Amino acid sequence: MIAPSVMNLTAVPAFSDNYIWMIDDGRHALVVDPGEAPPVEAALDARGLALKAILLTHHHADHVGGVDRLRDRLDGPVFAPGHERVPQPSLPQEEGDSVEALGLRFEVIDVPGHTSGHIAYFNREGAGEPIVFCGDTLFSAGCGKLFEGTPAQMHASLSKLAALPEGTRVCCGHEYTVANLAFAAAVEPDNRDVAKHAEHCRAIRARGEPTVPSSIGRERRINPFLRTAEPAVVRAALAHGASGQGGTEVLAAIRNWKNEFR
Numbered sequence: 001m002i003a004p005s006v007m008n009l010t011a012v013p014a015f016s017d018n019y020i021w022m023i024d025d026g027r028h029a030l031v032v033d034p035g036e037a038p039p040v041e042a043a044l045d046a047r048g049l050a051l052k053a054i055l056l057t058h059h060h061a062d063h064v065g066g067v068d069r070l071r072d073r074l075d076g077p078v079f080a081p082g083h084e085r086v087p088q089p090s091l092p093q094e095e096g097d098s099v100e101a102l103g104l105r106f107e108v109i110d111v112p113g114h115t116s117g118h119i120a121y122f123n124r125e126g127a128g129e130p131i132v133f134c135g136d137t138l139f140s141a142g143c144g145k146l147f148e149g150t151p152a153q154m155h156a157s158l159s160k161l162a163a164l165p166e167g168t169r170v171c172c173g174h175e176y177t178v179a180n181l182a183f184a185a186a187v188e189p190d191n192r193d194v195a196k197h198a199e200h201c202r203a204i205r206a207r208g209e210p211t212v213p214s215s216i217g218r219e220r221r222i223n224p225f226l227r228t229a230e231p232a233v234v235r236a237a238l239a240h241g242a243s244g245q246g247g248t249e250v251l252a253a254i255r256n257w258k259n260e261f262r
């Protein structure tokens with residue numbers, strides 16, 4: 001029996017605030033949402049890694065724009081949401097499917113809201129703590145804008161992600177954490193976890209390092225969009241136009257509030 005190889009998880013920065021996630025075992029790599037090719041090529045070259053799979057969460061250009069160029073060095077499949085228009089050829093995925101790459105199995109979860117066919121990839125074991133690649137659905141201390149889906153869809157999608165094991169590493173598509181925490185503090189001024197994590201993340205960003213991956217357990221404590229049943233979040237939502245106290249109404253109100261928040 002060969003011991004499982006050590007898996008590295010890396011956030012490769014792209015554009016101004018995107019992350020292209022990479023997992024590698026020292027020889028082979030997979031990448032998630034390569035919006036542009038050069039940072040991925042540089043990361044692969046720096047460590048002599050062969051690209052074996054690409055996973056896509058949704059169709060936005062800053063998540064798929066590098067796929068066609070990376071096909072030159074890709075020796076494996078492109079897994080993609082089955083209900084969105086993405087670079088072809090790709091293998092279409094939806095909830096209930098699972099994909100295999102680098103010997104790791106990822107369960108596909110439908111998470112519509114940011115886009116109508118957005119999916120996430122969840123690895124339960126095999127790379128240390130569980131991992132979820134959630135694209136632009138769940139951010140640390142925030143969630144994606146509702147470009148195509150409804151508040152009810154986003155609430156259901158975030159509820160699925162919130163139900164993952166608390167140690168699950170949350171690998172999201174953007175570095176928005178510090179700004180998101182400023183909003184989270186406006187929603188819940190008395191949430192000490194928000195205040196403490198904001199201070200921590202400001203120091204991390206001052207060193208130029210990523211504030212992610214976060215964890216599902218932390219997000220349950222700091223992310224207002226996962227805390228729509230908390231009395232303080234409900235009160236804040238009602239003060240910002242929520243039409244009711246249900247999770248969907250609360251999410252809709254704080255999402256609209258966040259859109260205007262500076």
Ligand SMILES: [Zn+2]
Pocket residue numbers: 058060063114136
């Ligand atoms: Zn997006």
